[in-house]
Amino acid sequence: MTYKIKKQREIIDRKKVFAELEAIANDPALKSFKRRTAVLNKLKSVLESGRAVIRARFEESNSGQDTVFSNSFLMDQIVRLIHDFATTFEYPLHNPTNEQRMSVVAVGGYGRGDMAPHSDVDILFLFPYKQTAHGEQVVEFILYMLWDLGLKVGHATRSVDDCLRMGKQDITIRTNLLESRFVWGDEETYHLFRTRFIEELVKGSGIEFIEKKLGERDERHTRMGDSRYVVEPNVKDGKGGLRDLHTLFWIGKYLYRVNSPMELVELKVLTRKEARGFLKAQNFLWAVRCWLHYLSDREEDRLTFDMQREIAERLGYTDHAGASGVERFMKHYYLMVKHVGNLTRIFCAALEESHQRRPLIRFPGKLFGTKEIDGFELRNDRLTVESLDVFKKDPIKILRLFLVAHQNGVGIHPETLRWVTQSLKYVDHKLQNDPDANEVFLEILTQRDSPDVALRKMNEAGVLGRFIPDFGRVVAQMQYDMYHTYTVDEHTIRAIGILNQIESGELAEDAPVATRIMGQVISRRVLYVAVLLHDIAKGRGGDHSELGAEVAEKLCPRLGLSPADTEAVAWLVKAHLWMSLTAFKRDLNDPSTIRAFADLVQSQERLRLLLCLTVADIRAVGPNVWNGWKATLLRELYYATDDMLSGGLNADSRDSRVANAQAALRDALKDWPEQDIEDFIERGYPSYWLSFDTDIHVHHAHLTHKARESGADITVDVRIDTEIDATEITVHCTDHPGLFSQIAGAMALCGANVVDAKILTLADGMALDTFFVQDTNGEAFNDSTKLERLRETLEKVISGQIRPSQEIERRQTKDNKHRTAVFKVEPNVIIDNKASRTHTVIEITARDRLGLLYDITRALRDLSMQIASARISTFGERAVDVFYVKDVFGLKIDSRTKFVQVKETLTQAIRND
Template sequence: MDTATAMDLSRALRKGEAAPARSRRRPATRPQGAGNRRAILDRAKLQDSIASLVLRASTPERARSEILELLKGALAQGREEIRRRFEAGASGRTTAALLAWQADQVLRLIYDHVGQDLYPLANPSMAERLAVVAAGGYGRGELAPYSDVDLLFLLPYKTTPRSEQVIEAVLYFLWDLGFKVGHATRSIDDCLRQARQDVTIATSLLESRFLWGDQALFLEFRTRYAAEVQAGKGAWFAEAKLAERSRRHQRYGQGSRYALEPNVKELKGGLRDLHTLFWIGKFLYQVADVDKLVDKGVFTRAEARTFEKASEFLWTLRCWLHYQTGRNEERLTFDLQHAIAPLMGYTAHGGTKAVERFMKRYFLVAKDVGDLTRIFCAQIEAEHNRRSRFRLPTLGRRRRVGGFKLEGDRLTVKGPEHFDEKPIDLLRLFQVAQANDLDIHPDALRWITQSLKRIDKSLRETAKANQVFLDILTGDKDPETALRRMNEAGVLGRFLPDFGRAVSLMQFNMYHHYTVDEHTLFAVGILHAIEQGKLREEAPIASSVVHKVLNRRVLYMAVLLHDIAKGRPGDHSVVGAKVAHRLCPRLGFSPEETETVAWLVLHHLAMSDTAFKRDIDDPKTIQDFAALVQSRERLNLLLVLTVADIRAVGPGVWNAWKASLLRELYWRTEEVLTGGFSTEGREKRVEAKRGALRQALEESAERFEPDWIEGFLDRGYDAYWLSLDVETLLRHARLIRVAEAEQRLLTVDTRVDPYRDATEVTIYTADHAGLFNRIAGALAVAGANVEVARIFTHKDGMALDIFWVRDAANGGAFDKPSKLAKLYAAIEQTLSGSIRPLTELRRQAPNLPSRFEVFTVAPRVLIDNSASRNHTVIEVNGRDRPGLLYRLTLALARLGIMIDSAQITTYGERAVDSFYVQDALSSKIESPQRLRAIRKKLLEALGDGSCAPAGTAETRGRKGAAGGVKAPVGSPKTKKRSARGQM
């Protein structure tokens, strides 16, 4: 007799019961590649140790703490071994299977100890039978490193006192061991009744797996589940799961699989989508694995392999996420993308970062999951003879459209051989569907995917095929949807190999929200919406200008190609222009059209760079931009392209402020190109704005006095009137009149701008040295990130500065009273000199969220003396962080540099700030030695976040020496300030 048997017999004799039978302890299914599982956990050895501890204790209860320590040590050692194997190359699915297996063994040990030592029962009645069942993902035999364990305690009838004691004891053991347990206690009747009513419960029970206890009870449950829940309910289950899937997609990613920081479990194209397919397949076809779906005709062998590969990739990624964070983390944030890329075997190659190659693979896998979903849904539809809910009744009697079969509202072909006979139909099918507002049958899309090799060099060089593609791109009916279908099916990347290189390519930054191909298709859709007049309110000038464009297909092709060279070595604009020169003639473009497309691709960032980084109130800026554009046609084309490009970057990127800057740049450049750029043209616009404001003031309920109105209209320089709309100017007039009436030294006004999701902070006070720098410091101290700054000085020496700020902590607007109070106090105390921003910022030591620290933006300082007639333009590029604007302006102030205007711009993690500056004599800064000093100090500010040792004066800024808010309202300035522009 072996030791274990002797201990079992001894324990049984002590309890007055027969020795327990070991035959019921079936081994779990061995995970592929599991290796030596006893090195993870040896259940037999642990069971002997538990029996020994119980024998030594006076009562079984007194052995509990020692048993817990024993199991904790075994769990920790086993988990460490599983992680070691994973990091040595074991797959994510093998790791998940081993973690589930380990949990199985521990739970069986606990159940045996509770049932045999703590609450023994020699002859349980029928009502006291109990089975422990794994549910949910754990039921599949998969468990991520930090996931919950879902358990069902299955009863034949209602709970008995003994069953309740056993269940409670098992749960307390599991909780004390650190397991996160989701559990339910139900009878078979309860399970079946709830499963028929709730698809979530039906799904959890569908995946149930026997763990321990009364196996016959579990088998009874499975038999009844198949007969009472599954039988005849396939359509209900499939529809409910697909509807649940759609709601989940909207909740986690607005229906797009190309989210910036995807949730690899819940987002479209993630693990949950694969689970959904498997659940539906298991429910409908009673299959245990994906391979069986091949036998059922749902998937081909190749598609089943795609399913397995996608599952393997996503499980490996999920395990890395859990291990890297030490928690149940499913979101692939920026910092984790950067950390996991090399762990998944990705390195930099061909000008593409390792993280970008890794994320491209992720998005390609997500696309594969989408393809499998489409194929699977088609099979369900065919199986249940269901039609699309979007069927068009008027087409019900038509059998063929454009030479293609029509099934319901979907175009299809007789079979995959159709595309062997007519390869051009690989393109034409999308054209006919687009022209007739039809969908494409999933079977046809599947056959297209299988026939992609037919899109070869010969087809690509066929004039008819190229014309079909251009008809799709420039079609009057929704080109975005047609191109998106082509991209999903792989046709677009095969027909335009250059586009294929950009498919699923992620740009690793915080500015771009989508992959390059997704961004491009959005841009095409936005261009079409502009042309259809759907964006008149958001983009009125572009909506008007687009109809002045002489050549539509040039514009559409430029939008399609503007980012096509992303991810390649070199400037993507330059490389993209070369692609346009090569591709456009193939598509039938004339030399003149090709040149225009290439020019637009080369300069597609020029208009936004000029509008957002340069002072467009400076005539030299407008003249330089007009010299680049050269014609009204190119100006019109570039404006529409720029608007489509910016709006397609992502939610919240386009706003009214950017629209106003582009509009102003367009109008002023158009004046130059039509010979109307002159002081007279500028004066007319100023007078028109002043006239509109005069009328608004006269009609205002506040009853402004005529003399006050005329005095106010005489205060501002031209830039002030041209840069702001009448509503804003009217608000300023009210603010200034109240400040004068109450003799305020400082007026701070805040207004939440929901369109920008930012807070507009307006500051009105006497201009003095260091003001701009001090305000920037105060905002940083208050925890505000400056998104946009527009600074003005009136002729009476009063400064009126406008800042759009967001909360540095959460990115939203400053809208809570406590935060606004802190902002007011910080501004007042900084301007009065009672707090020093640099000292306060060092004390606060604000840190960027860790997920942003992975972004590296090479510090760059560009100094340009040719961009303006009267100013030196300094452009500073670096990684954005709290207080950056303050540190930059402080560095300039300490050098005695006078800032006349500033353009503050952020592109995700990148800050691009431009300053129009002069020396103390109001001249350009041209001394090489001085320019070197400026560059050095600004690079220091960008590099380490400091500008000088603590204790150095912080107050030199706007124009010379330091000073607090001392000048009374309306006090004159002895030296006239030059007008300061905006951004």
């Protein structure tokens, strides 16, 4: 691509610099080594000042295009200066033979002329025949100069025949040669190579080249995560990134011998609008990549969280209502890479029309002749239409295209998808309010077999956001945190797919309750629409659940839902977080928790719908978010609430439930002496019997009996439960103030994350504290070496042999450099006396960090608070820890003064600055 650099001599004046190099060469006082040093210092100065000019221009304009081409221009001049100095002063040849001619050729990104600030300099030293001794000297001089300038140089020395032979064997080498560019030296040698390259390698091999490059692209996408919507995308190699644009450039250059997308317009391969879209996306991605290089001061192509915020500010993205500047920047980024995907599809469609030998994009199935299916043509196992006018005359066919393709298990021809994109203006207010069109859409949404596949194709083509404008507002909408892996639109489509997997039974092992009750759901259509709309109002500011319910109330009638179904969808959207918040943040053994949740849900049908929506929502957040522990909590909440809604839980009083638990223990310990059983039962207060099931009661009975028999002061018991992805740690020792804090400190030192805790004191004054812990991946803490270290550390910390505070503080200083430190989480302490009849509930939100639980529990100890239970949750960088507490007298906190003191003390403890 030819690009005119503005005010080139401000970057580097090659003739002036060479005159200065000539003066150095002719200085009799400078011998060989000193002369080379003087030349090198001059070139370093010139390179540094040229780079400074380019960066200053970039910081002022944010033009990625100007920057990458200016960097290539600067490098051209440096290479030319070194070459000319070598051939004029170091190894002069006045009448070189044919064999001694040499061409310096740029390849790779340097060959394309688009060098980012810290890109490699890839050079081919090209000879008409084999390399000569003189050529070797010149090449060595150039390379050592470039290396001494601190440049990363990729290089090869080859003859024309070598290039053609190796290019024929290796597609990567052929691609490098394809994008080669003459820099300096003997131009005739380069033109000889270029002519032979086209004639001997390129002609007649277009289909083979395209298939290999598209295959490389698919492998790269798989390696990089196969999604455009990863939270820390790779600007160069990620899906929709610069490498995808390079692939289109290579294919266009290989087939059409073009050097610019605009040349493809003249050949009618792309429209002018599409070519401009290519250049716009390329310039944006170049700008982002240049900032990555400048801010990292190295070749860095991953758009990490810290860089996202920094680059958003540099590119001028400011905070708006409902979206921060960094979220607006990333939305623009995702829209751009989505556009690159559209360009890829369009380009491949055009290529296929020009090269009918075989399809370039393959879909499952056999090759058929043309036939008609539901008003569409089926050609080569792909749906198509006669022309663009089909969609203009009957816009509902835009929607029906995706339905028919999905129902028949066939693809959509790329050219047809191109026409769909060009026909989006016909998806207007009239079509949006057409009952038949809405019926088609609902049929797509509620397909029994993978509706997410069809919806994703609609979203990629821009149809989904046009037909549901509220959905269009969340397309490419990201959330700047470490919890949400995908953009809102991608998360929503994945959630619909997961709901469908639950319904089909595919997730019966991971989500058995949701799978079973999905078959009992009466309002199937309500559930699918609710999943579609559950995050529809994100990015608007305010409570997205409340705002989303308002959207549902307006949209559902348009979709053809009855008033009753509309009300149900709106309620589900409003309530879609209630179940997870209750399960993960409240004590499920407290009847007040279940009663409050049952009052919110009100019916068993709503409970079934809410569980299915909650499971789909959480599983669609990202990899490793769903685990057995969360499944267990949701299952417990579901069964307890279902029991209460059916009248079961209310039927049993607190005393009768305690008696039933004790009777179950007696039945399970029939082989024990009766007195031993009664001794254990007498040690447990009523709250103990209501906090665990029979299995744990039996386990505790054996544990305490063994401890008494052995006379052990401290007993640490470990049970790994892979089904719930958690390890149960039980500590039995003499109770004393600050015990929870000590245990939390030991856990922090050993890398065990506490997710749940039950703190109990028996009637004999012994503590029986149960903790459920996980590793950093959200799985059971089950490494035998780490478990043994944890056991030893717990015993030493509880006995006072180790004081964890100093080591934790040392590690916290180091931890401030962790990725979570990028995010600002405003510390928050909520004190609630209504959530539980017997305890004050304290909910604490803070940035997650090493020793956070230790700091909180130490503060609660200093406040003389008794902790009865705790529920610990982490959402990316955000920790939400909930404690059920009483004061030193065993009462709720009811003093206004105490409220203020508790809040201030805990807020100070969780500050992360």
